[in-house]
Amino acid sequence: MEGDQDTSGFTLVTRKPCFGLPTACPNCLPAYIYLKLAQLPFQLAFNSTFPDSEELPYFESGTYVAYNNEDGGVIEKLEKDGIVNLDSQLQSLPDYLSLKALIVSWLEEALTYEIWVGTEGVCASKIYYSDLPWVIGKVLFYKQTYLTKNRLGLTKENAEQREKLIYKRASEAYEALSTRLGEQKFLFEDRPSSLDAFFLSHMLFTIQVLPETSVLRRKLLEHGNLVRYAERLKSEFLEESSSSPSPPLHSFPSSFSGKGSKPKSKPKTEKSEEEKKFKKRARFFLAAQFLAVVIYVSVMGGGSSDEVEYEDDD
Amino acid sequence: PRTRNPTLSCFPPCPMANPTENLDPNPPTREPEDELEEPSGDKRELEEEEEDEEDTVSNAYRTKTESLFRRMRSAPVPVRVHDVIVKGNSKTKDHIIEAEVEAVIREANTLQELLEASRVANSNLRALDIFDSVNITLDSGPPELPGTTNVVIEVVESKHPLTGQIGAYTRAEAKSSSVEASLKYKNFFGYGDIWDGSMVYGLDSSAEVGLGMYLPRLKGLPTPFSSRLYLSTQDWLKFSSYKERSLGLSLGLLSSKYHELVYTVAWRSLIDPSRLASESIRRQLGHSLLSALKYTFKYDQRDSYLRPTSGYAFSSTSQIGGLAPDSRSLRFFKQEIDLRCAVPLGFYRAALNFGVSGGVSFPWGSGYRNRASSVPERFFLGGNSSPVCSLSGPSALWGFSTRGLGPNEARRKGDVERDFVGGDAAVTAFADLSFDLPVRWLRERGVHGHVFACAGNTAKLTENEFRNFSAPKFMETFRTSVGAGIVLPVSLFRMEINYCHIVKKQEHDRAKSGFFLTFSA
Numbered sequence: 001m002e003g004d005q006d007t008s009g010f011t012l013v014t015r016k017p018c019f020g021l022p023t024a025c026p027n028c029l030p031a032y033i034y035l036k037l038a039q040l041p042f043q044l045a046f047n048s049t050f051p052d053s054e055e056l057p058y059f060e061s062g063t064y065v066a067y068n069n070e071d072g073g074v075i076e077k078l079e080k081d082g083i084v085n086l087d088s089q090l091q092s093l094p095d096y097l098s099l100k101a102l103i104v105s106w107l108e109e110a111l112t113y114e115i116w117v118g119t120e121g122v123c124a125s126k127i128y129y130s131d132l133p134w135v136i137g138k139v140l141f142y143k144q145t146y147l148t149k150n151r152l153g154l155t156k157e158n159a160e161q162r163e164k165l166i167y168k169r170a171s172e173a174y175e176a177l178s179t180r181l182g183e184q185k186f187l188f189e190d191r192p193s194s195l196d197a198f199f200l201s202h203m204l205f206t207i208q209v210l211p212e213t214s215v216l217r218r219k220l221l222e223h224g225n226l227v228r229y230a231e232r233l234k235s236e237f238l239e240e241s242s243s244s245p246s247p248p249l250h251s252f253p254s255s256f257s258g259k260g261s262k263p264k265s266k267p268k269t270e271k272s273e274e275e276k277k278f279k280k281r282a283r284f285f286l287a288a289q290f291l292a293v294v295i296y297v298s299v300m301g302g303g304s305s306d307e308v309e310y311e312d313d314d
Numbered sequence: 315p316r317t318r319n320p321t322l323s324c325f326p327p328c329p330m331a332n333p334t335e336n337l338d339p340n341p342p343t344r345e346p347e348d349e350l351e352e353p354s355g356d357k358r359e360l361e362e363e364e365e366d367e368e369d370t371v372s373n374a375y376r377t378k379t380e381s382l383f384r385r386m387r388s389a390p391v392p393v394r395v396h397d398v399i400v401k402g403n404s405k406t407k408d409h410i411i412e413a414e415v416e417a418v419i420r421e422a423n424t425l426q427e428l429l430e431a432s433r434v435a436n437s438n439l440r441a442l443d444i445f446d447s448v449n450i451t452l453d454s455g456p457p458e459l460p461g462t463t464n465v466v467i468e469v470v471e472s473k474h475p476l477t478g479q480i481g482a483y484t485r486a487e488a489k490s491s492s493v494e495a496s497l498k499y500k501n502f503f504g505y506g507d508i509w510d511g512s513m514v515y516g517l518d519s520s521a522e523v524g525l526g527m528y529l530p531r532l533k534g535l536p537t538p539f540s541s542r543l544y545l546s547t548q549d550w551l552k553f554s555s556y557k558e559r560s561l562g563l564s565l566g567l568l569s570s571k572y573h574e575l576v577y578t579v580a581w582r583s584l585i586d587p588s589r590l591a592s593e594s595i596r597r598q599l600g601h602s603l604l605s606a607l608k609y610t611f612k613y614d615q616r617d618s619y620l621r622p623t624s625g626y627a628f629s630s631t632s633q634i635g636g637l638a639p640d641s642r643s644l645r646f647f648k649q650e651i652d653l654r655c656a657v658p659l660g661f662y663r664a665a666l667n668f669g670v671s672g673g674v675s676f677p678w679g680s681g682y683r684n685r686a687s688s689v690p691e692r693f694f695l696g697g698n699s700s701p702v703c704s705l706s707g708p709s710a711l712w713g714f715s716t717r718g719l720g721p722n723e724a725r726r727k728g729d730v731e732r733d734f735v736g737g738d739a740a741v742t743a744f745a746d747l748s749f750d751l752p753v754r755w756l757r758e759r760g761v762h763g764h765v766f767a768c769a770g771n772t773a774k775l776t777e778n779e780f781r782n783f784s785a786p787k788f789m790e791t792f793r794t795s796v797g798a799g800i801v802l803p804v805s806l807f808r809m810e811i812n813y814c815h816i817v818k819k820q821e822h823d824r825a826k827s828g829f830f831l832t833f834s835a
Binding site for chain 1: 534536581586589592593596597599600601602603637638639640641642643724725726727
């Protein structure tokens with residue numbers, strides 16, 4: 001196994017990058033950050049045609065593959081298979097499990113709610129369905145929204161209550177994590193762990209992807225130490241290879257709005273360019289159809305007109 | 315109520331009313347003349363010969379008939395069609411019936427031509443498959459217009475428009491035999507429309523559910539129009555580690571003897587529930603939109619489909635995908651060519667069949683050179699079908715198992731099998747000598763023997779591999795096999811029991827010398 005890895009290198013396959021993040025999918029980002037925290041060199045590859053796959057992100061090296069829907073997740077599988085393990089000896093700590101449960105249940109639920117219901121899926125369309133043909137993208141989007149609402153237990157009657165509960169839990173989680181973190185660099189023992197990966201991913205997504213009107217984002221920004229923690233880790237581990245570092249997270253709201261507007265205006269111009277291209281192509285397509293019909297009618301119309309003349313001779 | 319002379323009959327009020335033009339296009343077929351073909355096939359004139367009480371009238375008719383026959387034998391008898399009258403259709407629209415008949419009938423200028431045209435029109439109407447019986451009668455035209463005739467079409471619509479059938483088939487495009495159950499409802503709207511719902515289950519665990527509609531005449535289109543909405547799954551887990559699911563609509567825009575044009579739009583998704591796929595298959599998993607136009611030209615002039623002994627056949631299929639303004643749909647171009655030739659050798663009904671098939675598939679659009687082609691559009695060689703009959707591109711090779719040769723990749727760690735990922739260009743060729751067996755019992759049942767040799771190869775061209783492609787290397791890596799066997803024609807398909815010997819194969823190919831059973835339809 002090691003031999004394979006050495007010769008063929010590591011590749012992480014995730015969903016496509018967006019909103020200034022190396023991968024904009026909140027399920028894929030933790031794995032990316034984890035590998036960066038572990039300082040393992042790897043390539044990044046993208047799959048943008050399978051938004052409803054449970055296997056993404058997956059890690060491959062030669063013929064070895066670690067899928068996300070095995071052994072509890074790709075990070076857990078990599079730890080189990082001995083490829084990279086940041087959590088050794090941390091599992092025994094009492095706080096570890098409870099914090100992990102907090103992050104992967106309450107915060108994950110809050111983020112899922114915010115993406116698909118709270119912001120009405122505006123970001124989700126761009127992250128998951130922008131590379132799929134329009135019809136397929138729309139059908140999958142509605143299907144996923146419906147499934148998410150079911151998973152979160154939302155119905156027409158209890159929607160408001162559930163929303164309040166979800167946001168309340170998120171607030172409490174942020175409070176607990178903020179208290180736990182203080183001004184430390186990492187959540188545990190001054191070394192990175194998988195919890196840092198999960199939490200940093202949650203924070204980056206909430207701050208950079210969710211719109212400014214998002215309730216969850218507002219709640220997160222109330223905790224200055226968390227924002228500083230995120231910015232520190234981001235600049236140290238995620239941008240060491242990138243040429244142009246992004247503006248610091250902590251100088252919000254201007255930079256956030258700046259960061260927010262940068263990706264917003266970029267997607268806007270991109271969208272309008274794409275739209276123009278799409279419309280132009282649609283016009284060409286229709287023109288070609290029309291021309292084909294005209295040619296056909298004129299060619300076949302010549303035949304039928306002969307018959308008509310014959311009948312008139314009666 | 316049946317007319318007395320169902321084939322060519324007439325009850326003109328006054329048969330002698332046209333003294334100037336002694337043309338009464340109503341030779342009764344009580345004495346069926348050989349040169350008079352009967353337009354209606356299923357009515358026999360035997361019953362007329364038993365009607366004794368009309369002897370006197372029949373004598374008069376006989377005289378008239380004989381004189382008409384004499385005229386017809388000597389020279390063409392000019393006649394013009396005045397009107398086409400349709401009777402018996404309560405549900406079917408008149409114009410549907412007239413459309414099948416008008417073209418041929420109006421062109422006829424003589425009685426002989428008219429009789430032939432009536433026969434053709436009759437078979438056209440039967441081919442619509444919505445009538446229980448069809449009866450075409452030539453009546454004399456209005457008395458003031460001499461030399462004219464009215465064509466009367468009497469139809470009896472199907473009393474049981476709903477039919478069902480279950481059958482076992484081996485379709486040319488299917489990779490194995492399948493069982494199909496279908497229900498057909500005929501002529502629901504009166505436009506000759508045939509609706510069918512079918513379920514097909516293949517022995518390679520592929521399944522398809524579909525709803526089809528067939529219209530003999532759609533405004534403006536010269537040929538029948540057919541459409542089919544289908545949901546299908548195909549399981550390639552054993553060979554290429556993926557499963558293909560497709561929800562699509564295919565429209566048959568043009569369908570004539572030699573040409574066929576079909577447009578298909580489908581939502582296709584590739585999944586891998588086994589989680590064992592190799593790298594390039596993993597990269598292809600996901601959803602895609604197929605919007606493709608396929609044109610097929612087929613010219614098959616061989617004497618038999620199941621045991622060709624003379625003639626040749628040529629087929630060309632071109633497919634272009636990505637016909638949608640959305641640039642994210644699957645963009646590819648695929649071309650397949652088949653050539654078959656059968657040469658009779660004169661002894662023991664022996665014949666030499668040889669053929670060559672080739673195909674190429676390539677993506678188009680921005681970055682097409684680096685892009686990988688879509689796996690279902692690639693060529694896979696091998697399988698349990700015989701290349702002698704099928705005209706569906708390079709696919710069959712005796713001795714190699716389904717998807718058993720070509721570019722392949724290692725699967726996920728833990729599985730020793732390899733995935734066959736298919737090639738972008740493929741060529742197959744074969745030569746087959748078939749002959750009757752010396753045992754008469756077998757000969758009578760059409761069982762015959764054959765000796766064959768075949769070769770084939772496929773290569774990858776996409777993702778810049780075409781730069782490394784060289785014809786000598788391609789020829790060097792050609793797989794070949796030889797063998798002999800017995801062919802048993804079983805009504806609709808051809809079964810072969812062969813012994814194949816693999817002469818040349820490459821590493822990892824799934825092929826071994828031994829006995830094989832193949833089915834082709």
